[in-house]
Amino acid sequence: MPGSKSITNRALVLAALADRASTVHAPLRSRDTNLMAAGLQSLGVGFADGPDGSWLVTPGAMRGPAQVDCGLAGTVMRFLPPAAALAVGDVTFDGDPHARTRPMTTILDALRALGADVEGGSLPFTLHGKGGVAGGVVTIDASASSQFVSGLLLSGARYESGVTVRHDGKPLPSMPHIEMTVAMLREAGVVVDDASPNEWRVEPGAITGRDWHVEPDLSNATPFLAAAAVTGGEVTIPGWPARTTQPGGAARDLFERMGCAVTLTDAGLTLSGPEKLVGVDVDLKDESELTPTVAALAALATGPTRIRGVAHIRGHETDRIAALVTEINRLGGQAEETDDGLVITPRPLRGEVWQAYADHRMATAGAIIGLVVEGVSVDDIGSTTKTIPDFPGMWTTMLGTSMHGTR
Ligand SMILES: O=C(O)C1=C[C@@H](OP(=O)(O)O)[C@@H](O)[C@H](O)C1
Ligand SMILES: C=C(OP(=O)(O)O)C(=O)O
Numbered sequence: 001m002p003g004s005k006s007i008t009n010r011a012l013v014l015a016a017l018a019d020r021a022s023t024v025h026a027p028l029r030s031r032d033t034n035l036m037a038a039g040l041q042s043l044g045v046g047f048a049d050g051p052d053g054s055w056l057v058t059p060g061a062m063r064g065p066a067q068v069d070c071g072l073a074g075t076v077m078r079f080l081p082p083a084a085a086l087a088v089g090d091v092t093f094d095g096d097p098h099a100r101t102r103p104m105t106t107i108l109d110a111l112r113a114l115g116a117d118v119e120g121g122s123l124p125f126t127l128h129g130k131g132g133v134a135g136g137v138v139t140i141d142a143s144a145s146s147q148f149v150s151g152l153l154l155s156g157a158r159y160e161s162g163v164t165v166r167h168d169g170k171p172l173p174s175m176p177h178i179e180m181t182v183a184m185l186r187e188a189g190v191v192v193d194d195a196s197p198n199e200w201r202v203e204p205g206a207i208t209g210r211d212w213h214v215e216p217d218l219s220n221a222t223p224f225l226a227a228a229a230v231t232g233g234e235v236t237i238p239g240w241p242a243r244t245t246q247p248g249g250a251a252r253d254l255f256e257r258m259g260c261a262v263t264l265t266d267a268g269l270t271l272s273g274p275e276k277l278v279g280v281d282v283d284l285k286d287e288s289e290l291t292p293t294v295a296a297l298a299a300l301a302t303g304p305t306r307i308r309g310v311a312h313i314r315g316h317e318t319d320r321i322a323a324l325v326t327e328i329n330r331l332g333g334q335a336e337e338t339d340d341g342l343v344i345t346p347r348p349l350r351g352e353v354w355q356a357y358a359d360h361r362m363a364t365a366g367a368i369i370g371l372v373v374e375g376v377s378v379d380d381i382g383s384t385t386k387t388i389p390d391f392p393g394m395w396t397t398m399l400g401t402s403m404h405g406t407r
Contacts, residue, residue, distance in 0.1 A: 001216035001224075001237055003028035004246055005387045006177060009036045009075040010184050011212035013083055013154050015057035016045040018188065020209035024055040027214050031386045032073040039068040039080050043087050059209070064089025064129055072096045072317050072358060072386060077123060078107055078147035082155035085116040087129035094124035098358060103144040103315045107151055110138045114152075114159065135159025135204065141169030144312050149200065150181040156202035157190045167198040173285050173312045180245035215241050218248025220388055222293040223364035224398060225251065225271045229260050230300050230372050232273040235398065240269035247287040254282065254290070258297060277301040279346070285309030289316075291341075292365035295324045298344040299333045300372060307341040317386070318357035327354050327366065331373065351375020360386040367395060 008028040013036070015022035027033060037055065041047050043066050046058030064087055070077040077095060084091040094100075104122040111127075112118050115134030119126045135156060142148040142165075149165050149172070156163030172178070182192050182200065189208035193201040221237045228235035241249075242264070252262050252269065259274035279301040284291050288310045298305030313320040321337050328335040331349040335342055351374050354366030363383045370376035384391035 001218075001221050001239070002030065002388060003214035004217040005030070005032050005220075006075065006180060006246065007184070007212075007214045008033045009073075009079060010150075010154060010181060011214065012036050012040060012055070012057065013079050014184060014188050014207055015209065015212070016040045016043075016059055016062075017083055017086070017155060017158050017207045018059050018209035019206045021056060021058045022209040022212060023050060024057060024212045025214065026053065027055050028217060028387065029053070030389050031071055032075060035069055035071045035073055035076050036080065039070075039076060040083075042066040042068060043084060043091065062087035062129075064091045066091045068093045070095035070099055070123060072099050074102065074145065074147050074316075077102065077104060078145065078151040079154055081107065081118075081127060082111060082151045084127050085111055085129060085133050086131070086155065086158055087127075088131040089129050091127045091129060092124060093126070096358065098318060099123050106140050106142065106144065107148040110140050110148065110152055110165075113138045114163065133159045135161040135163045137164040137166070139166040139168050142167045142172055143170040144315055146172055146174035146177045149178050153178075153181050153185060153192070153200055153202050157185070157205050157207055160204060162202050162204035164199065164201045171285065172198070173288050173310070174247065175286050176245055176247040176249075183245050215239070215244060215246065217387065218244065218246045218251060219289050221248060221269075222251050222290055223368055224394070225255060225269075226293050226297055226368045227371055227398060228271045228273045229255060229258065229277060229297060230273065230368060232275065234270060234272045236268045236270040238268040240264060247289065250287045251290060254280070254287075254294065257282070258301065279303035279305040279344075281306045281308075283309040284341070288313050289361065291320055292324060292359075292361040293368065295328065295335070295342065295344060296365040296368040299328050299331075299335070299346060299349065299369060301346050304343065304345045306338075306343045308338075309340055311340040317359035318362065320359065320362070323355070323357050323359065323362055324365070327362070330354070331369065331376065349373040351377075354378050356380040356383045358383050360384045360388070364391065367391075
């Protein structure tokens with residue numbers, strides 16, 4: 001598996017704000033991370049290619065005018081503005097058509113409250129950089145995205161008073177991603193207090209330049225594991241970490257609950273697909289980015305599945321609840337929206353064109369179903385380049401050489 005999107009884009013921001021050069025080893029090189037690198041470069045941060053595919057990042061005084069293309073990347077649109085607020089000059093942000101509808105107001109209002117000069121409430125917007133941010137205490141409702149919290153924390157050490165972020169609202173999604181942010185800040189020598197629930201304090205101070213080692217992307221591994229789960233085959237993901245802050249780590253338990261056998265050895269994580277995949281009732285609030293994979297598995301299981309706790313994924317790359325329900329039903333399945341997720345009752349499926357909605361995880365969900373339902377095609381498999389450089393090549397290689405399904 002290529003590197004983790006979430007770890008790579010955190011490492012790039014921390015490297016850009018650090019007190020010396022950093023090397024990011026085994027970074028993900030895909031649309032989301034290339035956009036982050038390009039955005040930082042346009043602000044004056046130095047990027048060079050290491051001999052082994054690593055990225056050498058040299059911090060520089062950040063300055064506008066600059067134009068940042070966020071594509072459809074939540075990590076770029078939420079992590080880069082808090083850093084760009086430290087620049088001198090104007091920095092304008094825009095992105096793909098659908099990116100303009102993704103929630104942004106919360107973090108832009110927070111930046112204003114912390115002393116930044118921001119024009120606009122969603123993409124496109126402009127930061128009028130003054131070369132510094134006062135910082136301080138800010139209370140936000142981050143129930144629409146954990147990335148609002150992570151974005152503020154990643155740059156907060158460089159604000160004059162640091163930053164204290166308090167969350168007040170419905171439960172926060174994707175907590176492991178906030179834990180990932182806190183863990184990486186501490187690795188970079190930043191003092192973070194996360195002892196109180198829903199409150200994070202980042203002390204002002206230097207961010208240390210260092211060597212970052214990026215883990216394989218475990219969320220992107222799940223379609224490959226799912227391939228074994230739905231065909232009764234076997235797939236091994238090399239380099240699966242024994243401990244991780246990636247929410248994809250929870251995929252092990254999920255697959256086991258659906259009837260798969262999962263083992264972690266020196267060779268990696270191996271999944272053996274069951275005779276019969278069973279449906280589950282599962283709260284994916286912490287691992288919401290796994291919803292499309294779980295929904296695809298659910299459509300092929302032997303009993304109903306209820307996915308809860310993911311209301312906020314209506315604001316992901318597309319409205320994922322609506323998209324999954326529409327596409328599963330298009331194939332003759334039975335899926336219904338609930339307030340905070342969806343219910344899927346397996347039915348015999350037929351071949352149709354599965355729409356990806358420019359969403360990498362919708363595309364991979366269609367690929368999973370296409371392994372066992374004749375005649376399924378995905379309209380835009382190219383959308384997978386958001387976080388995987390060559391999904392079609394990896395999928396073909398897996399099917400040709402590594403998987404011996406029994407169905
Ligand atoms: O911080 C991160 O790297 C991410 C946080 C999560 O966002 P939400 O909290 O908006 O779900 C996750 O879904 C996204 O894929 C990556
Ligand atoms: C929600 C996701 O992405 P983003 O980082 O664009 O929010 C995702 O990858 O599932």
